[in-house]
Amino acid sequence: MTVDMTTTLAGVEFPNPVFTASGCAAAGQELDQFFDVTELGGVVTKSIMLAARSGRATPRMAETPSGMLNSIGLQGPGIEAFLDKDLTWLADRGARAVVSIAGGSVEDYASLAQRLRGRPGLSMVEVNISCPNVESRGQVFACDPRAASEVVAAVRKATEPGIPVFAKLSPDVTDIAEIARACVDAGADGLSVINTLLGLAIDVDTMRPVLGGITGGLSGPAIRPVAVRCVWQVHQALPDVPILGMGGIRTGRDALEFVLAGASAVSVGTTVFGDPTAPIRVLDELRQALADRGFARLQDAVGLAHRPPEPAVVTPDLGLELTGAALDDAEPAIDAPGAGGYAR
Numbered sequence: 001m002t003v004d005m006t007t008t009l010a011g012v013e014f015p016n017p018v019f020t021a022s023g024c025a026a027a028g029q030e031l032d033q034f035f036d037v038t039e040l041g042g043v044v045t046k047s048i049m050l051a052a053r054s055g056r057a058t059p060r061m062a063e064t065p066s067g068m069l070n071s072i073g074l075q076g077p078g079i080e081a082f083l084d085k086d087l088t089w090l091a092d093r094g095a096r097a098v099v100s101i102a103g104g105s106v107e108d109y110a111s112l113a114q115r116l117r118g119r120p121g122l123s124m125v126e127v128n129i130s131c132p133n134v135e136s137r138g139q140v141f142a143c144d145p146r147a148a149s150e151v152v153a154a155v156r157k158a159t160e161p162g163i164p165v166f167a168k169l170s171p172d173v174t175d176i177a178e179i180a181r182a183c184v185d186a187g188a189d190g191l192s193v194i195n196t197l198l199g200l201a202i203d204v205d206t207m208r209p210v211l212g213g214i215t216g217g218l219s220g221p222a223i224r225p226v227a228v229r230c231v232w233q234v235h236q237a238l239p240d241v242p243i244l245g246m247g248g249i250r251t252g253r254d255a256l257e258f259v260l261a262g263a264s265a266v267s268v269g270t271t272v273f274g275d276p277t278a279p280i281r282v283l284d285e286l287r288q289a290l291a292d293r294g295f296a297r298l299q300d301a302v303g304l305a306h307r308p309p310e311p312a313v314v315t316p317d318l319g320l321e322l323t324g325a326a327l328d329d330a331e332p333a334i335d336a337p338g339a340g341g342y343a344r
């Protein structure tokens, strides 16, 4: 069975819903040695700032149970070198580039968006307002609805029409739907959900923090349930707003979980450090997982986990409620209590 894997994000069509994740694959050149990056939905580049930046003190990475802490601190070459080298490479290669931008002020973000105007290869802008590895929490714009909204409004204004602007949200907030709504009200065309969670590891031998930057962003399978919960809450609050979902995706089944929660596309991140072919494998596995479940189109699965429960029938004699498939086949379910398909 063939599955139509195309997905549309704020009016822009992508051939499939699997993207790289910002910060985990630079601008795609290295991954292109392992598979053809043009076969992905798109390549999301490492967040770029106006000026070159060396980032935080080392060590910058620490393994954790089922995850990883990073404290890179926005290392990068700055926008001009990025445009000359990385975006040009992506455009020449024929890849769809989603450029992630980060700044220390609203003006920084606006200037970055301005520099991206009219650039070949640019499919979308991801506004990173949620990097946990900045000097102060006050710089995490995604933790405050007003600050988030000011950044997004400035980027939307400076970005050419037709290029979607996605705001990348932090899970480290009380109400992610409130921040999501503020971003959309300010002009965000979609939302990237989620960035890493703020974490800390202490080396019990040196009895000091493991990371040079002390705190770091937690990613990998450990955060997947948090990410799926965030996608679910954002989709529930804003069902018409496209979501690029991410956080601990390693397999096609993981990706499907995000799609069912409400993501129209997914980013595959941390797992590429161990398996550089992961994004293309996840795409194949997601296609197969959809086919196995009888989907002709990816889009039919987006948000499907939000559908209301199947109507229940109460059988007065046993006090059982039959649901879903069990209604078609009530005999075995009653004969074999506990065999599934019903709930007390």
Ligand code: RRO
Pocket: 023, 047, 070, 071, 072, 073, 074, 075, 102, 128, 130, 131, 132, 133, 195, 196, 216, 217, 218
């Ligand atoms: O560069 C980083 O340290 C970093 C960034 Br920009 C981000 O958005 N998320 C993260 O975990 N690390």
